[in-house]
Amino acid sequence: MEAGLLVPSSPSSSSLSSPPPVILTQDELKKIAAYKAVEYVESGMVLGLGTGSTAKHAVDRIGELLRQGKLKNIVGIPTSKKTHEQAVSLGIPLSDLDSYPVVDLAIDGADEVDPCLNLVKGRGGSLLREKMVEGACKKFIVIVDESKMVEYVGGSGLAMPVEIIPFCWKFTASRLKKLFEDSGCVAKLRTFGEKDEPFVTDNGNYIVDLYFKKSIGDLKAASDAILQLAGVVEHGMFIDMATTVIVAGELGITVKNKK
Numbered sequence: 381m382e383a384g385l386l387v388p389s390s391p392s393s394s395s396l397s398s399p400p401p402v403i404l405t406q407d408e409l410k411k412i413a414a415y416k417a418v419e420y421v422e423s424g425m426v427l428g429l430g431t432g433s434t435a436k437h438a439v440d441r442i443g444e445l446l447r448q449g450k451l452k453n454i455v456g457i458p459t460s461k462k463t464h465e466q467a468v469s470l471g472i473p474l475s476d477l478d479s480y481p482v483v484d485l486a487i488d489g490a491d492e493v494d495p496c497l498n499l500v501k502g503r504g505g506s507l508l509r510e511k512m513v514e515g516a517c518k519k520f521i522v523i524v525d526e527s528k529m530v531e532y533v534g535g536s537g538l539a540m541p542v543e544i545i546p547f548c549w550k551f552t553a554s555r556l557k558k559l560f561e562d563s564g565c566v567a568k569l570r571t572f573g574e575k576d577e578p579f580v581t582d583n584g585n586y587i588v589d590l591y592f593k594k595s596i597g598d599l600k601a602a603s604d605a606i607l608q609l610a611g612v613v614e615h616g617m618f619i620d621m622a623t624t625v626i627v628a629g630e631l632g633i634t635v636k637n638k639k
């Protein structure tokens with residue numbers, strides 16, 4: 381583990397009083413984690429480009445380093461249409477898993493990180509492509525601000541997303557809820573806009589957000605049970621996939637490596 385203070389020390393040893401501590405915004409913390417992760421990027425790499433407000437900073441930084449000639453011959457594999465657009469606007473050369481089935485490094489955010497570095501992802505709706513790209517990489521660096529650290533998956537009380545096909549979605553949602561009745565599960569179709577229209581993923585699917593009142597226990601068993609339901613495409617638990625998690629907090633950066 382490495383740690384580095386973010387709060388600057390006093391500029392002058394002669395000053396008697398310390399300057400007030402700098403309070404960083406959540407977005408500044410996300411940017412700090414993202415920039416740290418990009419230090420792991422080397423010229424010639426095939427890179428998984430994540431999705432979300434944290435990953436956006438990493439993609440911006442990669443674009444900047446390419447422009448400055450400090451990185452060369454990068455091939456990016458975007459995990460969403462949105463990241464694809466961002467990378468194109470930055471001039472990052474892009475390809476896909478068909479052409480590059482092995483990815484050197486992926487950098488992406490997460491919604492939750494548990495003490496074993498298991499993740500919840502997909503509140504931005506891109507969990508399927510993220511899981512495909514990040515499952516194909518040699519190294520997967522997760523970048524988060526400290527608010528994403530939880531004691532157990534589902535521990536934030538926020539959603540664990542499941543991508544499902546639109547056909548008879550209510551049926552699939554009620555089967556998902558039933559799987560986790562003991563954990564007080566609530567299943568909600570993700571919607572958007574004033575008319576509460578179903579949110580549609582880049583793959584043309586819907587998302588059911590699962591909320592748990594308590595831990596769902598064995599994550600592998602939960603994953604198997606979800607994936608066995610016909611109608612389910614993928615879920616947002618990324619179990620044992622992250623190789624490194626970079627956490628930016630008010631007191632500095634912590635780098636946690638998989639044991």
Ligand SMILES: O=C(CO)[C@H](O)[C@H](O)COP(=O)(O)O
Nearest residue numbers: 432433434489501502504506
């Ligand atoms: O999984 C994701 C998108 O599907 C994001 O990585 C996750 O939602 C974190 O987002 P943010 O960096 O905006 O907090």
